[in-house]
Amino acid sequence: xxxxxxxxxxxxxxxxxxxxxxxxxxxxxxxxxxxxxxxxxxxxxxxxxxxxxxxxxxxxxxxxxxxxxxxxxxxxxxxxxxxxxxxxx
Numbered sequence: 001x002x003x004x005x006x007x008x009x010x011x012x013x014x015x016x017x018x019x020x021x022x023x024x025x026x027x028x029x030x031x032x033x034x035x036x037x038x039x040x041x042x043x044x045x046x047x048x049x050x051x052x053x054x055x056x057x058x059x060x061x062x063x064x065x066x067x068x069x070x071x072x073x074x075x076x077x078x079x080x081x082x083x084x085x086x087x088x089x
Contacts, residue, residue, distance in 0.1 A: 005053040005071045007078040012047035051078055 010018050010026040018026060025044060028037050053074045056067065 001058050003056045003067065003071060005056065005074045007051040007053060007075045009049045009051075009079070010046060011049055014045050053078060 010023075012018065013022050013025055016022065025041065026046065028034065056070055056074075062070075
């Protein structure tokens, strides 16, 4: 089975850039009831960027924690490359 990491960046909420004052609407934490969070999220207009990253091929010698780490690194690197691009412009 192939795993395709997906990086989702929330760009705007109700036409305004995501910032410290409105990010609580799009970022979920374990302390929030997921159903309540999701219902609230649907009440807003959002602009998102979705990146389907390079697939990770099945390797019978790789365990779940290794797959998790590899996926995390791919998504994190995508965010970091975006942040570096924004900082240099």
